[in-house]
Amino acid sequence: MDSKNYGISPERMQANQELAKIFKILTTSVDEYNKVYVSTVQAYNYPVTAFQWHPEKNAFEWGPKAIPHTEDAIRVTQQAANFFIRYD
Template sequence: MSYIAASYVKWVESAGARVVPILYDMSPAQVRARFAMINGLLLPGGGASLRPGHQFYDTAKLLVDLAVEANDKGDYFPIQGTCLGMETLSIIISRNYTILSNFDAEDARLAMSAVVENPRLLDFFDVISLSLDKSGNAYVSTLEAIRYPIVATQWHPEKNPFEWTPSLHIPHTDNALAAEQQVVVCGAVLQLQEDDVLIYNWPPSFTGRHEYEGEEKDFEHPLAAV
């Protein structure tokens, strides 16, 4: 089943944009058609293979390449990569499929040494913040492109205002909310050709009662729901 956590949708909408889902298993022609309808991209968190030949990676790389090309032509096109999205951007830009390291913080992360030792990453991104895993090891938690409107966070800015799962201990303090508001991509007001590509064509499903569910609500793809 394909789904998008409602917190991403709310977060993007809070910046004044509308949401158009792009499915990872769309054909390149379909992806290009969707790209022509939008002017901002969010690569969300989750789990997927980040190797060439896998649908998620290939689709993400096509979108990133199109966004960079658009910016190079003077068409402002922002990207936000969150968690898996940051890892995806790191691999795409570095062209190194083993650049991520294991940390005691959920899953693979990007070490500072990997940025310093990879000229492509070092030339493309500024490291904005480092975080410590449970063992005290530092990893890169925020990246910002030097010449492009691209931001990548290993943390989830959409969760602070819109997720309330008690077991995740998500901070909802004034400082936490102020921090996430600085990350929201500005200027991505979508110009749509058809209303039938909007997220509202996907039925929402409340998932907050599930003990191990990390999101309060999901939008599930109508063709995937049975």
């Protein structure tokens, strides 16, 4: 992930009043240049959650060594999948 081209820093997102009143930041990540970017947001009043990462990679992509396959990483993948298929 190259945040300088595609990501938004937490500070910039929070400074944008329109974004800040719609979305809460759930997670941040660090890109290859050690820049922090917002990686998961959720709307306060709408059924919207957005990921700037690939929750499926930990369980299903075994090529690049940078992708962790620890028990915790696999659990994150499962929790993300469960979140999207839950019944409300």
